[in-house]
Amino acid sequence: MTDLAASPRQESSLTALVRHSRYVLGENPVTGFAFALFVLIVLAAVFGPHIVPYDPLASDTSEALKPPSLQHWFGTDQLGRDVFSRVVVATRLDFFIAVASVALVFLMGGLAGVAAGFFGGWTDRIVGRIADTIMAFPLFVLAMGIVAALGNTVQNIVLATAIVNFPLYARIARAEANIRREAGFVEAARLSGNSDWRILTFQILPNVFPILVVQMSLTMGYAILNAAGLSFIGLGVRPPTPEWGIMVAEGAQFIVSGEWWNAFFPGAALMVAVFCFNLLGDGLRDMVDPRRRT
Amino acid sequence: MTALLDIADVSKWFPAGAGPGAWARLKRRLSGGVEKLPKVYAVDDVSFAIAKGETVGLVGESGCGKSTLVRALTRLIDVSQGSVKLGSRELALKPARVFARDRDRARIQMVFQDAGESVNPRFTAFAAIADPLRRLRKLRGNALKERVETVAGQCGLPLQLLSRFPHQLSGGQRARVGIARAIAVEPDLLVLDEPTAALDVSVQVVVLQLLQRLKKELGMSYLFVSHDLSVVRLLCDRVLVMYLGKIVEAGPAAKVFEHPLHPYTQALVAAVPRLHETASRLRLTGEPRSPIDPDPNACRFYGRCPHGVDACKTTMPALDAFGDRQVACHFAESFLPQPRIAS
Numbered sequence: 001m002t003d004l005a006a007s008p009r010q011e012s013s014l015t016a017l018v019r020h021s022r023y024v025l026g027e028n029p030v031t032g033f034a035f036a037l038f039v040l041i042v043l044a045a046v047f048g049p050h051i052v053p054y055d056p057l058a059s060d061t062s063e064a065l066k067p068p069s070l071q072h073w074f075g076t077d078q079l080g081r082d083v084f085s086r087v088v089v090a091t092r093l094d095f096f097i098a099v100a101s102v103a104l105v106f107l108m109g110g111l112a113g114v115a116a117g118f119f120g121g122w123t124d125r126i127v128g129r130i131a132d133t134i135m136a137f138p139l140f141v142l143a144m145g146i147v148a149a150l151g152n153t154v155q156n157i158v159l160a161t162a163i164v165n166f167p168l169y170a171r172i173a174r175a176e177a178n179i180r181r182e183a184g185f186v187e188a189a190r191l192s193g194n195s196d197w198r199i200l201t202f203q204i205l206p207n208v209f210p211i212l213v214v215q216m217s218l219t220m221g222y223a224i225l226n227a228a229g230l231s232f233i234g235l236g237v238r239p240p241t242p243e244w245g246i247m248v249a250e251g252a253q254f255i256v257s258g259e260w261w262n263a264f265f266p267g268a269a270l271m272v273a274v275f276c277f278n279l280l281g282d283g284l285r286d287m288v289d290p291r292r293r294t
Numbered sequence: 295m296t297a298l299l300d301i302a303d304v305s306k307w308f309p310a311g312a313g314p315g316a317w318a319r320l321k322r323r324l325s326g327g328v329e330k331l332p333k334v335y336a337v338d339d340v341s342f343a344i345a346k347g348e349t350v351g352l353v354g355e356s357g358c359g360k361s362t363l364v365r366a367l368t369r370l371i372d373v374s375q376g377s378v379k380l381g382s383r384e385l386a387l388k389p390a391r392v393f394a395r396d397r398d399r400a401r402i403q404m405v406f407q408d409a410g411e412s413v414n415p416r417f418t419a420f421a422a423i424a425d426p427l428r429r430l431r432k433l434r435g436n437a438l439k440e441r442v443e444t445v446a447g448q449c450g451l452p453l454q455l456l457s458r459f460p461h462q463l464s465g466g467q468r469a470r471v472g473i474a475r476a477i478a479v480e481p482d483l484l485v486l487d488e489p490t491a492a493l494d495v496s497v498q499v500v501v502l503q504l505l506q507r508l509k510k511e512l513g514m515s516y517l518f519v520s521h522d523l524s525v526v527r528l529l530c531d532r533v534l535v536m537y538l539g540k541i542v543e544a545g546p547a548a549k550v551f552e553h554p555l556h557p558y559t560q561a562l563v564a565a566v567p568r569l570h571e572t573a574s575r576l577r578l579t580g581e582p583r584s585p586i587d588p589d590p591n592a593c594r595f596y597g598r599c600p601h602g603v604d605a606c607k608t609t610m611p612a613l614d615a616f617g618d619r620q621v622a623c624h625f626a627e628s629f630l631p632q633p634r635i636a637s
Binding site for chain 2: 183184185187188189190191192193194195196198203206207
């Protein structure tokens with residue numbers, strides 16, 4: 001129906017995006033590196049269990065605490081499990097927790113914040129007070145409390161991480177919606193017969209969305225750290241499951257006796273992942289920022 | 295001539311500041327006192343009518359309430375008091391958000407000041423023009439596409455630009471998108487809120503010519519808000535001069551600019567730069583009076599007016615008729631051209 005009008009429009013915006021992305025990559029090659037790392041992490045998360053050389057759960061006490069070698073790239077842990085396989089397999093769980101919690105908080109915080117910024121009044125006050133209340137707690141302690149109270153399952157870790165990030169999303173979305181509330185295009189939309197809800201969904205949200213997507217990438221690193229941190233103190237995923245936080249916690253006991261690889265490699269994986277998401281966020285911000293658009 | 299839009303005694307006020315604290319308000323309310331908060335009188339008791347096919351100019355300095363007035367009569371905001379009649383239908387009683395889905399919504403449309411800001415940066419020109427047609431005319435598919443292309447053609451917007459986003463368009467092209475969006479639903483009254491203020495002088499002329507042509511072709515009435523007097527003089531049949539929320543002078547554009555009767559209009563006309571200065575020009579000094587709870591018995595222009603006397607402080611001049619014009623000044627008669635008193 002509207003294909004004739006829609007096709008050149010989409011094509012031109014797509015090619016423009018590709019062109020602009022190329023420009024940003026050229027200007028800041030680190031973003032390209034971050035993208036490459038990101039792809040690697042996603043591949044590890046998707047195919048990890050199928051490509052690792054050893055079963056991450058199979059223990060072999062005769063091989064316990066072997067240093068990195070050609071057979072075991074990252075060495076073996078106290079039960080003789082291959083650290084490399086465990087690190088790679090753990091990617092899926094950690095990545096899933098991060099993506100799920102960020103997606104959840106994106107929906108909750110983003111919608112609540114946009115509504116607060118656009119409608120103002122009571123909506124604004126309620127959302128603002130909820131955000132203030134959450135911010136009043138030390139965030140990691142709050143996450144610990146939520147998981148301790150609800151039980152340490154993956155769902156609850158996701159939920160706790162999302163709640164802890166809520167104020168950040170709600171506030172950004174609120175501010176961005178608020179400055180657009182009086183914009184000319186909102187008045188024009190009202191003259192065109194749009195109700196408040198339609199204006200919110202079709203005029204304001206498309207403008208706030210890209211900014212939140214950048215925020216998603218930036219908080220993803222924090223979400224992974226949070227999940228790993230909860231596991232590290234024993235409030236997260238339970239032990240035999242390969243997870244970076246637990247592996248660091250278990251490996252930490254052996255650092256003093258010189259078996260550093262047990263804690264080092266999962267810790268390094270954690271660092272690389274967080275690093276990658278932060279760089280990616282910076283790059284994405286450059287890409288969606290209209291002031292940097294050509 | 296029947297009036298297309300007839301507004302009577304329209305006022306719009308906003309609460310000024312926080313007023314007394316919540317606790318003091320509650321105490322006063324409990325003790326049965328009437329709550330009286332300070333208010334900004336953005337628009338105060340304004341009445342005028344626009345006939346079918348007429349172009350009315352609305353001039354006045356920044357902050358005099360022009361924008362509030364047009365937003366009230368396009369029903370983007372609710373009026374505090376008064377009546378807004380479109381034909382024979384009273385619109386002031388409908389809350390703005392209900393009117394957004396009214397069948398008469400399409401009849402009053404508006405072209406905004408800054409076309410760059412009034413087109414959603416995430417919408418293509420096509421989507422922007424199509425929005426009112428989708429919502430108010432329920433057009434879809436090919437009918438929608440045809441209509442958008444017709445309107446774009448009328449506004450001189452090349453069809454290949456329809457797939458562009460606002461930041462890919464020039465100022466003049468954006469202005470055309472804004473105009474096309476407003477006339478797409480064939481309004482009876484088009485409010486132009488300084489449509490050329492953000493444009494280059496060369497583009498201004500083209501856009502004004504376009505507006506003139508569209509008016510002839512589509513038979514719309516215009517309410518032209520501007521502080522560019524020469525443009526108003528050129529385009530408008532009638533002009534309304536606004537000062538601090540009130541209309542101080544109204545009448546045929548040529549007459550008002552030739553022989554302004556209100557001292558404010560005189561100052562406004564004198565402020566237009568001229569190449570050969572003949573007489574010493576009338577200059578205003580001082581600041582406008584505060585629009586917060588203004589004295590209802592004092593002329594709003596008192597204090598800045600070069601002719602002000604004590605009577606102006608105690609009696610608010612009414613908008614009186616002088617032939618085919620109206621002036622709100624005690625001394626309007628003395629400014630009439632014929633019996634000029636040599637001073």
